[in-house]
Amino acid sequence: MDRLHTVPLPDRTALEQGLWHWLKAQPGPVWMTQPGQDPNRHRVVITLLHGNEPSGSHGVWHWLTRGEIPAVTCHFCLINLQAALAEPGFAHRHLPGQPDLNRCFGTPAASESEHPAWQLTHALWQRISALQPEAVVDLHNTSGSGPSFAVATVNDERHRALASLFTERMLLTEVMLGALMERTNTRFPIVTIECGGAVDPQAITVASEGITRFCLAEAIDRVTEGDWRLEVLERPLRVQLSPGCAVDYAERPSDWADLTLPPDIERLNFGWLGADEPLGWLGSLGLKAITVNDGHGQLDPGSLFYQDGDRLCLAQGCKLFMITTHPQIAVSDCLFYAVRAEE
Structure with a gap:
């Protein structure tokens, strides 16, 4: 440098x-x-x-x-x-x-x-x-x-x-x-x-x-x-993978990743999404594969998401942004940010 x-x-x-x-x-x-x-x-x-x-x-x-x-x-x-x-x-x-x-x-x-x-x-x-x-x-x-x-x-x-x-x-x-x-x-x-x-x-x-x-x-x-x-x-939430977890981008659940997101998930950038919107698929760790931070500390992932079978779903209306489909960035930086509709 x-x-x-x-x-x-x-x-x-x-x-x-x-x-x-x-x-x-x-x-x-x-x-x-x-x-x-x-x-x-x-x-x-x-x-x-x-x-x-x-x-x-x-x-x-x-x-x-x-x-x-x-x-x-x-x-x-x-x-x-x-x-x-x-x-x-x-x-x-x-x-x-x-x-x-x-x-x-x-x-x-x-x-x-x-x-x-x-x-x-x-x-x-x-x-x-x-x-x-x-x-x-x-x-x-x-x-x-x-x-x-x-x-x-x-x-x-x-x-x-x-x-x-x-x-x-x-x-x-x-x-x-x-x-x-x-x-x-x-x-x-x-x-x-x-x-x-x-x-x-x-x-x-x-x-x-x-x-x-x-x-x-x-x-x-x-x-x-x-x-x-x-x-x-205001008040975006930073959504990341938990340490040691892996992400995949595919049309169906990955048999090795802790979180699978569809390859076209970028289409959701800045659109308001309703509660119960499915985002992807969780692996055996479930919601433990995800961390949520509001700038003051870690939040319970259940405050933003819920698991329906193996599906990852929004627990409330949100606007998502800075969604990435680059695995390296998703692991080293973050998956995306979310602003909750109620706030």
Whole structure:
């Protein structure tokens, strides 16, 4: 994991050669600054904290090709180029043996503080803090296909305004994982933008149009009348596999997995589902294969699900999101999040 490099904006020749060609020529994690009409105000765009989530970098590239001058000085940081450039390209969240960079913005354990990944995120945070920007957006892709949404830890006018530049949904979470957006504060808001799945055609549009609005807007601290009204979803539950459990994605129950989900389960992303909706099949461990966390601690899985024979069913109406069909992500990160209808 390399240090943070300050590099110039790509010139016209580099812009014509394309994003991938430019990325391969960079020395490592990069920080670029574009002077604005008001040079004394600053905004920051972060992307590629995860190497397999490229829409934000495409959005930055689209903005730079426009050749416009932003309203204020804008800074663009593309972090995990090492993972992004690893073959076959934009395929690795992080390299094997490396930590997830977007879990390195909390307080490190003594054994972690000297790790290059933690030092890199510390250097990034120091750079952001020194600027005292008006706002920071951190652009990602969801691990499964689905619509865009923002994630914030504070529900106030500034965070809603920032989210509404990109999307029509904002998730208000209390689940703390060590992500950059958890560093939001009274001086400047930080919001994560999930642009949609990396393979979703609209995800690059979400990033490109959002970054353009972010850079050109004279003011971004108030919600303005736009094409949508922001929907705020509160208190999501993080649904994970229990330690040591395995998941499979198939049309029928797996004979080896502790949980089997249908391969097209991503279709349920952000749709309201009623109580008794079947989601998949449980193995011999039953509901013990699943953990549910509300950000304050573990909940009884029975508060969200019930078992009907071998079927896993919802115990109450929910909206699910960030559903993944990638087994590795499902095991190492989470299966999905859920917001209960009654809340």
